[in-house]
Amino acid sequence: SQTIHQWPATLVQPVGSPLxxxxxxxxxxxxxxxxxxxxxxRGLQLLFYSVGIGQISSEVPQNLSAxxxxxxxxxxxxxxxxLSDSGFYLCAWSGNxxxxxxxxxxxxxx
Amino acid sequence: GQQVMQIPQYQHVQEGEDFxxxxxxxxxxxxxxxxxxxxxxHPVFLIQLVxxxxxxxxxxxxxxFGEAKKNSSLHITATQTTDVxxxxxxxxxxxxxxxxxxxxGTRLKVLA
Numbered sequence: 001s002q003t004i005h006q007w008p009a010t011l012v013q014p015v016g017s018p019l020x021x022x023x024x025x026x027x028x029x030x031x032x033x034x035x036x037x038x039x040x041x042r043g044l045q046l047l048f049y050s051v052g053i054g055q056i057s058s059e060v061p062q063n064l065s066a067x068x069x070x071x072x073x074x075x076x077x078x079x080x081x082x083l084s085d086s087g088f089y090l091c092a093w094s095g096n097x098x099x100x101x102x103x104x105x106x107x108x109x110x
Numbered sequence: 111g112q113q114v115m116q117i118p119q120y121q122h123v124q125e126g127e128d129f130x131x132x133x134x135x136x137x138x139x140x141x142x143x144x145x146x147x148x149x150x151x152h153p154v155f156l157i158q159l160v161x162x163x164x165x166x167x168x169x170x171x172x173x174x175f176g177e178a179k180k181n182s183s184l185h186i187t188a189t190q191t192t193d194v195x196x197x198x199x200x201x202x203x204x205x206x207x208x209x210x211x212x213x214x215g216t217r218l219k220v221l222a
Binding site: 036041042043044045046049059090097098099100101102103104 | 155212
């Protein structure tokens, strides 16, 4: 069966520090992968999606970037975090039964 | 751009009461999905609706896709405390799309 792993679960980072969040998928090949952000008590905002290695589409201009170095690995990065980058970051892959989300990373920028 | 709104934003109900959340898109959708997010958790896929006027049921949950494929609803009969969470709809403009636009969500609180 397909599983998705996302880490870390929580992260507190100072303003201006770099960020790297990793997501890996098991049990499927060539998945469509996504990064979403959820502000506290809000909906989900699509940040990036990828349909294959090295193929990244950005949905909104922002302080973040994404990379897909391997088929089942998706990385969200920032060189310098802003306070506004705080939120709940969710990785997901899409299959026949909707999105399957990772457990998420709760990022607080202080 | 495409927007998907949900109402109400919040709903408090007594256990045993019914609950309905409505999802409205600014554009015609190819299909719509519904998700549930428990407090502190991640969204979990519930169901997908594809056909105009489609109605699907999952135990106490009834999902409906509008005739014009621009709106949808989720109705819960006789709510239980386990129904607590935020319910999101997510719409796709075209079939086979990689992108779904999520609704703003409805947060349900069930009072025992």
